[in-house]
Amino acid sequence: MTLITLSNNPTAGVDQQLTHAGIREHFSALYSIDDHVHRYKPARESYIALAATLGVAPSDLWLVSCHAFDTLGAAAAGYRTALVLRPENAPISLGKAPDIVANDLTTIAGRLIASNAPFSRK
Numbered sequence: 001m002t003l004i005t006l007s008n009n010p011t012a013g014v015d016q017q018l019t020h021a022g023i024r025e026h027f028s029a030l031y032s033i034d035d036h037v038h039r040y041k042p043a044r045e046s047y048i049a050l051a052a053t054l055g056v057a058p059s060d061l062w063l064v065s066c067h068a069f070d071t072l073g074a075a076a077a078g079y080r081t082a083l084v085l086r087p088e089n090a091p092i093s094l095g096k097a098p099d100i101v102a103n104d105l106t107t108i109a110g111r112l113i114a115s116n117a118p119f120s121r122k
Contacts, residue, residue: 001112004029006050006063008040042073051077062099064108068092082108 003026007014011032018024033040037049051058058078065071068091071081075096082100083091091101102108 003027004031004054006031006033006041006046008033010034042069042076044073044077047074047077047079051079062112064105068098071098072096082112084108 005014005018005027007030009032011030011034014030014032015024018027018030031050031053033046036053037043037046039045039049041047047063048058051061054061059080061074061079062082063071063074063079064082064084065074066084066086066089068083068089071083072092072095075081075098081096081098082102083098084105085101085103091097100108100111102111
């Protein structure tokens with residue numbers, strides 16, 4: 001799987017956060033709404049712009065987030081979505097429900113792999 005970010009935060013800040021967490025090397029690219037569309041998520045335009053930048057259809061992308069609002073925006077743009085649950089963060093009964101809901105990233109990764117979704121391979 002190719003992992004990238006799409007954040008409302010500036011790319012430099014996301015880079016620092018991922019580096020501090022010790023996981024930066026797992027991401028092939030970092031994208032911010034500041035880079036292209038200048039529309040805060042969950043605006044559909046932010047997700048559509050990323051798909052266009054990557055040269056893929058939104059339906060070929062998965063957005064994995066711990067923010068329910070993020071999965072709503074991505075689903076509205078045509079992405080498939082996964083929601084990582086955390087305290088005080090339940091799915092919202094509005095719009096399309098996430099395709100996958102789980103308590104941790106390991107479970108979500110397993111379900112993504114099991115779904116046989118088309119992924120680019122490194």
